[in-house]
Amino acid sequence: xxxxxxxxxxxxxxxxxxxxxxxxxxxxxxxxxxxxxxxxxxxxxxxxxxxxxxxxxxxxxxxxxxxxxxxxxxxxxxxxxxxxxxxxxxxxxxxxxxxxxxxxxxxxxxxxxxxxxxxxxxxxxxxxxxxxxxxxxxxxxxxxxxxxxxxxxxxxxxxxxxxxxxxxxxxxxxxxxxxxxxxxxxxxxxxxxxxxxxxxxx
Amino acid sequence: xxxxxxxxxxxxxxxxxxxxxxxxxxxxxxxxxxxxxxxxxxxxxxxxxxxxxxxxxxxxxxxxxxxxxxxxxxxxxxxxxxxxxxxxxxxxxxxxxxxxxxxxxxxxxxxxxxxxxxxxxxxxxxxxxxxxxxxxxxxxxxxxxxxxxxxxxxxxxxxxxxxxxxxxxxxxxxxxxxxxxxxxxxxxxxxxxxxxxxxxxx
DNA sequence: TAGATACGCTACGATACCGTAGCGTTTCAT
DNA sequence: ATGAAACGCTACGGTATCGTAGCGTATCTA
Numbered sequence: 001x002x003x004x005x006x007x008x009x010x011x012x013x014x015x016x017x018x019x020x021x022x023x024x025x026x027x028x029x030x031x032x033x034x035x036x037x038x039x040x041x042x043x044x045x046x047x048x049x050x051x052x053x054x055x056x057x058x059x060x061x062x063x064x065x066x067x068x069x070x071x072x073x074x075x076x077x078x079x080x081x082x083x084x085x086x087x088x089x090x091x092x093x094x095x096x097x098x099x100x101x102x103x104x105x106x107x108x109x110x111x112x113x114x115x116x117x118x119x120x121x122x123x124x125x126x127x128x129x130x131x132x133x134x135x136x137x138x139x140x141x142x143x144x145x146x147x148x149x150x151x152x153x154x155x156x157x158x159x160x161x162x163x164x165x166x167x168x169x170x171x172x173x174x175x176x177x178x179x180x181x182x183x184x185x186x187x188x189x190x191x192x193x194x195x196x197x198x199x200x201x202x
Numbered sequence: 203x204x205x206x207x208x209x210x211x212x213x214x215x216x217x218x219x220x221x222x223x224x225x226x227x228x229x230x231x232x233x234x235x236x237x238x239x240x241x242x243x244x245x246x247x248x249x250x251x252x253x254x255x256x257x258x259x260x261x262x263x264x265x266x267x268x269x270x271x272x273x274x275x276x277x278x279x280x281x282x283x284x285x286x287x288x289x290x291x292x293x294x295x296x297x298x299x300x301x302x303x304x305x306x307x308x309x310x311x312x313x314x315x316x317x318x319x320x321x322x323x324x325x326x327x328x329x330x331x332x333x334x335x336x337x338x339x340x341x342x343x344x345x346x347x348x349x350x351x352x353x354x355x356x357x358x359x360x361x362x363x364x365x366x367x368x369x370x371x372x373x374x375x376x377x378x379x380x381x382x383x384x385x386x387x388x389x390x391x392x393x394x395x396x397x398x399x400x401x402x403x404x
Numbered sequence: 405t406a407g408a409t410a411c412g413c414t415a416c417g418a419t420a421c422c423g424t425a426g427c428g429t430t431t432c433a434t
Numbered sequence: 435a436t437g438a439a440a441c442g443c444t445a446c447g448g449t450a451t452c453g454t455a456g457c458g459t460a461t462c463t464a
Contacts, residue, residue, distance in 0.1 A: 011439080015441075036421065048423090049424085049425090058422090107313040189393075250413095
């Protein structure tokens with residue numbers, strides 16, 4: 001019959017989805033503090049009792065809601081020159097933190113992660129996956145000798161990605177493609193291998 | 203008599219200070235959501251009614267508490283080479299966001315600023331002052347032709363400061379002086395003026 | 405010293421949530 | 435069709451905050 005597990009009752013799937021959806025919405029609109037069981041019940045049209053039937057605590061539910069928000073990003077494999085790859089990645093990230101549906105929840109996510117170790121781990125894992133392509137691109141470039149050998153990949157990631165988060169979270173300056181391009185250019189200029197020659201001024 | 207205004211009653215000054223102090227502590231320990239008037243009353247040993255005598259709303263009080271947290275930073279004027287200046291500034295910032303008394307409140311501050319426009323303005327003003335020395339240093343370097351002319355100062359600030367915030371808020375990697383040095387070095391490498399020697403390959 | 409002012413304390417009424425229980429109804433699986 | 439499972443609904447008791455009022459006490463100013 002059921003391919004895996006014990007076949008989920010469609011009613012359960014339905015309520016779970018509605019609850020998670022409503023929780024995520026509240027999270028986005030009002031932040032972690034604005035998430036209340038009764039508010040979720042109202043919005044999701046699922047009875048409060050049903051929520052308690054599926055989740056032991058509010059924090060578990062919030063956790064799962066954050067997870068559902070983070071999940072959708074399967075990440076795409078970038079291609080092209082290193083410059084193109086980086087621009088693509090940072091561009092996507094920029095849009096992700098400014099205009100995506102979950103963008104308004106970012107600060108709430110970070111704040112929550114600051115206090116909840118499990119949530120922190122969730123974020124960490126998410127980033128690990130999300131940044132992996134960037135890492136790959138950098139490592140590959142190093143192997144191709146397009147990037148200095150002595151560059152610390154983690155620091156490099158920070159130098160590339162940091163400005164994006166900085167603008168979104170701290171300075172709140174606009175995040176245009178021009179800014180992204182400038183960030184990438186600065187990085188590339190700084191990380192070209194010790195001039196083997198001007199052999200390719202490009 | 204009193205030099206300015208109508209001479210503040212010492213009792214008022216006393217309670218105000220105690221209240222702000224307690225509020226700031228709660229803010230640091232439990233975040234914005236953990237701040238409750240009654241909690242403040244308990245901790246500050248000031249009666250709840252007195253709190254309402256001085257502040258109309260909880261949000262105003264939280265605002266003032268954040269302000270009191272941000273105020274202490276008068277910022278120091280850095281000196282030395284550009285490299286030294288930048289390292290000093292970023293080093294201070296690193297310590298500020300990791301081990302300062304108010305470091306634990308940063309994420310709460312950002313999250314709160316994401317929702318409260320007045321708080322956002324407060325943060326903005328604070329940053330403006332705090333970053334001014336960095337800006338000055340960069341501009342001066344540009345004038346001395348130690349820095350490319352075509353570098354956007356704001357982007358440059360982001361490239362320098364972004365990685366710090368990124369590590370503190372997002373990746374949670376350690377913020378050592380070595381990292382700071384690497385960030386500064388990468389920036390300097392990327393922003394040296396067009397090699398007068400290679401006579402501008404591009 | 406005397407009047408004004410600020411404070412502490414207690415007690416409220418009003419909400420907003422929490423988490424649970426009971427019970428009838430709908431919907432699933434077989 | 436029928437029993438099991440999930441759901442909706444109402445109603446609680448309990449807790450935490452809010453914001454206000456009233457009143458007596460301590461403290462400051464002049």
